[in-house]
Amino acid sequence: MLSDQGMSQLAHSWARTWEHLNLAPNVGLFDALVAAYNEPHRRYHTIQHLQECLAHFSQVTQLALHPGEVEIALWFHDAIYELKGKDNERRSAEWALHALSQAGAQPEVHARVEGLIMATCHQAKPIDPDQQLLVDIDLAILGSPPARFAEYDRQVREEYSWVPGFLYRMKRKEVLKSFLARQAIYSTPHFSACFERQARDNLKSILA
Numbered sequence: 001m002l003s004d005q006g007m008s009q010l011a012h013s014w015a016r017t018w019e020h021l022n023l024a025p026n027v028g029l030f031d032a033l034v035a036a037y038n039e040p041h042r043r044y045h046t047i048q049h050l051q052e053c054l055a056h057f058s059q060v061t062q063l064a065l066h067p068g069e070v071e072i073a074l075w076f077h078d079a080i081y082e083l084k085g086k087d088n089e090r091r092s093a094e095w096a097l098h099a100l101s102q103a104g105a106q107p108e109v110h111a112r113v114e115g116l117i118m119a120t121c122h123q124a125k126p127i128d129p130d131q132q133l134l135v136d137i138d139l140a141i142l143g144s145p146p147a148r149f150a151e152y153d154r155q156v157r158e159e160y161s162w163v164p165g166f167l168y169r170m171k172r173k174e175v176l177k178s179f180l181a182r183q184a185i186y187s188t189p190h191f192s193a194c195f196e197r198q199a200r201d202n203l204k205s206i207l208a
Contacts, residue, residue, distance in 0.1 A: 020068025044155035073116035132187035143195025
């Protein structure tokens with residue numbers, strides 16, 4: 001259950017997002033997104049994850065070239081999350097683009113927000129500065145304190161509870177090893193300084 005303070009923080013972020021975009025959202029959109037992140041089948045991709053992402057962004061807003069676009073992309077990046085879905089990011093981006101279209105956003109805003117959300121597929125390290133910032137925020141969980149990282153790892157396993165243990169462990173190790181094999185997990189100086197070492201320690205610990 002979201003606390004009053006948590007709801008207030010979300011509402012502040014929501015207002016700041018649309019102020020930066022110089023647009024006004026449709027009535028009910030905020031509640032629809034909060035409801036989506038509170039869906040009962042979610043364990044990691046929840047309102048907790050959204051809050052953590054928005055808290056990180058609040059600390060680095062000045063680093064964004066288009067802060068409103070980065071923040072709205074964070075709001076929508078896991079808006080659609082089906083446990084067996086193969087196109088969650090695409091569908092989340094489509095929802096965001098529909099919302100932006102209804103608010104009267106320009107085509108270049110649509111294109112950048114779509115690129116931001118699709119960058120969270122983590123198939124390659126982004127080159128665009130705002131995409132780098134958003135992806136680093138999404139991956140900040142890897143560099144969280146050990147207790148939170150362990151909780152995150154349990155939450156991911158719960159979301160994939162339908163996958164047999166041996167198969168899950170094999171696939172999970174592949175994903176985590178791919179991050180560890182990167183020359184740098186984080187692209188921006190801020191997140192590299194704050195989280196790179198802890199992320200590598202966390203990944204090595206769980207892979208061991």
